Amino acid sequence: MQGSQFKLDLHVDSNKNSFRNSLKNGEFNILFQINVPEIDCNPDTIFNRCDPFIKTVEKIRKLNCGIAVLNGKRHQNPLNVIEFASQLEFSDINKNVFFVSGRNNTEKYIYETVEAALRTGIKNIVPVSGDFLPADEYGNLKNVNFYESVRSLKLINKYFNEMEIFSGTVLNPFKYTPLDLYPQYFKLMKKIKLGANYIFTQTGWDLLKLQELRWYLEKRNFFMPSIAKFYFLNPDYVEDIISGKLPGVRISPDFLSILRKESNVGFTQFMSAQWRKLQLMLTGLKFIGYSGVLIEGLESSSDVNVAQIKIKEAFNEFSSFEDWKNAYSEYLARAEMAPYPYRFYMYRNLFKEAYADNAREKNVKIPDCTAKEKLKYKFSEFLWKGKTGKNGKISLKKLIFRCADCREEKCILQNLFYVCYKKCPKKMVNGPCGDTKADGSCHIMKRNCIFGKIFRLANWRKAINFLEEDIL
């Protein structure tokens, strides 16, 4: 990586990976988020804040704590995560996790970043595709590219040894229509097959959705660890969510009215309600089989100190799932966390029990394709036979499929049920990004996400299994 100044004086034991070992041993991990700064930040300000924060986390006893480093502030030009991490002072670098974004990055950049991670002793990498930012007007999107997380995982799998890089992935389970939810899981399956060892969820407060993920994995015999992302709310962040500044993160009307009531009684009461929420969420996560939590929104060492006290109290407070469920029901469970009218959950009896033994899946009716969609598919199939070579018959494709001539080695139109991925503003190929709106529509364009349509076509062709195969 050009211009990087990697400090190599970290305390690295090449065989040791504390994060990996703790997941293997079934310990509950508590990761505190540090945000990657903007490229032109003042380094002194950043390191003067981050180093005491890291030291405070490292001093915590009786809880298994670490740091997660990511572009949480959604900067337009963030520093390279490994370059940033190499300048922080960690006593055991592999207690921590580092998220590598594909936003505006290429295959070469991802390769070089992972290589730099190895040189720096970093093993725990979570590739993500990256975010569309408010400053990215649709017209300018041509200038922004997203290197998809599926492709990054494939690259890591191909070029790096599993013992060297312990890679994870991210899923947004907070989706409330079948057409929106299942494609997220199809994509997750691709990532698991490509070597993702653990799952982080995106931010959300709906524990039923988090349990749905555990049950889905268990029902399919994937017992891989999952870590939920929890945002410690403050009034500003609530406003950011409501105004749509954080795509993919949503607060249901019921939950919002609870937050409004909490904030009406004053800042101190609002904050104490948030600490209680953190306590209930974290203990609930433990009971339903999560391996940890990533906490965003705690800004200072003193916040971390309060958090550790609150978490220890909560872990001692509840001795069983039933005890916890009663307390949670009194506090939050009566609130509808789904963004009504969208409220689809895969299982009927979520929350009745902690584990998936008696999980009952709902019968799902996937909306049928229209007669026009079916006709177009058949026509495409007829015309397309044998024309999948490099740039095959571009003029014909352009005419019939409004092909954008992506110049991929092998045309993948057929694999996407004749829906060109160039119609997705982020050019996702292997499945949806996590940011669809509550009704499943695209968060950038005023139209449905292309992966809902691909799912309907695959369902009609009885080829749903195919949606779990990576495409590019």
Ligand code: SF4
């Ligand atoms: S079409 Fe779907 S995957 Fe593409 S940007 Fe929109 S919501 Fe994300």
